[in-house]
Amino acid sequence: MPELPEVETVRRGLQPVLEGARIAEVTLARADLRFPFPPGFRERVTGRRVVSLGRRAKYLLADLDDGTVLVMHLGMSGAFRIEQAATQTVPGAFHYARSEDRKHDHVIFHLERADQAGLRIVYNDPRRFGFMTLVPRAELESHPFFAGLGLEPVGNALDAETLAHLLAGKATPLKAALLDQRIVAGLGNIYVCEALFRARLSPQRAAGTVATKAGRAGVRAERLAVAIREVIDAAIAAGGSTLRDHRQADGQLGYFQHTFQVYGREGEPCRTPGCGGTVRRLVQSGRSTFHCPRCQR
DNA sequence: AAGTGAACCTGAAGGC
DNA sequence: TGCCTTCAGGTTCACT
Numbered sequence: 580m581p582e583l584p585e586v587e588t589v590r591r592g593l594q595p596v597l598e599g600a601r602i603a604e605v606t607l608a609r610a611d612l613r614f615p616f617p618p619g620f621r622e623r624v625t626g627r628r629v630v631s632l633g634r635r636a637k638y639l640l641a642d643l644d645d646g647t648v649l650v651m652h653l654g655m656s657g658a659f660r661i662e663q664a665a666t667q668t669v670p671g672a673f674h675y676a677r678s679e680d681r682k683h684d685h686v687i688f689h690l691e692r693a694d695q696a697g698l699r700i701v702y703n704d705p706r707r708f709g710f711m712t713l714v715p716r717a718e719l720e721s722h723p724f725f726a727g728l729g730l731e732p733v734g735n736a737l738d739a740e741t742l743a744h745l746l747a748g749k750a751t752p753l754k755a756a757l758l759d760q761r762i763v764a765g766l767g768n769i770y771v772c773e774a775l776f777r778a779r780l781s782p783q784r785a786a787g788t789v790a791t792k793a794g795r796a797g798v799r800a801e802r803l804a805v806a807i808r809e810v811i812d813a814a815i816a817a818g819g820s821t822l823r824d825h826r827q828a829d830g831q832l833g834y835f836q837h838t839f840q841v842y843g844r845e846g847e848p849c850r851t852p853g854c855g856g857t858v859r860r861l862v863q864s865g866r867s868t869f870h871c872p873r874c875q876r
Numbered sequence: 877a878a879g880t881g882a883a884c885c886t887g888a889a890g891g892c
Numbered sequence: 893t894g895c896c897t898t899c900a901g902g903t904t905c906a907c908t
Contacts, residue, residue, distance in 0.1 A: 705885080707884085709902090768902085863880095
């Protein structure tokens with residue numbers, strides 16, 4: 580599921596439940612996800628209160644009241660579920676409705692809130708490419724996960740000038756450059772395809788050619804910067820994309836996938852008015868690229 | 877240095 | 893029905 584818009588959607592879903600809650604108990608179904616949980620993970624999280632829930636690129640950041648940050652990445656198939664106990668017969672004993680697939684529930688955070696009892700959030704991840712770790716707040720920016728991250732495509736950080744500068748001189752295909760988190764942080768395979776279509780730029784064009792010879796922003800860098808911001812903003816507003824039955828933390832489905840112009844549309848007509856081209860699929864560095872060879876140059 | 881491909885892991889979908 | 897292959901939203905590492 581998760582590129583930046585999906586992670587941001589998860590963040591917005593979890594925020595009202597997590598912020599201000601005390602993590603009363605942590606259940607780990609196994610010792611690792613993609614990486615082992617850090618030593619003492621369960622003990623270090625238990626009893627802490629969540630001060631705020633933020634996001635950087637595709638990382639969720641839960642600030643805890645002891646100054647550490649619970650860093651969470653959803654990998655390819657990670658998802659959170661919010662669960663509310665259906666009944667409370669005995670104080671402290673909760674019953675939860677059974678859900679379809681508990682097989683890959685790896686982490687349960689049991690929460691304690693003044694206004695609500697029996698609340699918990701469950702991390703499910705079939706492929707286990709996700710991970711969680713703990714980093715002191717003061718060391719977050721210098722941590723290897725974050726030190727090299729590029730521009731956030733939301734807000735004011737991503738402007739044509741900066742983007743052109745980052746791409747200048749690069750011979751790598753534009754598609755690969757935009758997937759590189761050191762340039763723009765948070766884009767993934769879908770939104771790179773969609774942004775390139777909106778910018779009418781070929782995924783195969785050398786990345787450096789979107790800048791002018793002087794390394795400054797030309798019309799192409801302008802178009803690309805605008806396209807990236809617009810597609811990410813629109814996707815967040817739509818609640819992200821729901822593929823392969825993934826759901827948001829509150830069970831809602833995102834609907835941006837209905838807005839895809841090229842992703843997954845191989846062989847279908849290009850939607851650029853008057854183009855008349857056909858969407859093609861090609862493989863670049865092992866990943867599918869969908870584009871219209873006619874209007875993307 | 878830069879670019880490509882494989883690896884990590886599981887499940888779904890399609891072909892035969 | 894079942895077996896096999898291919899593909900999937902991410903990231904890192906090894907190789908050319």
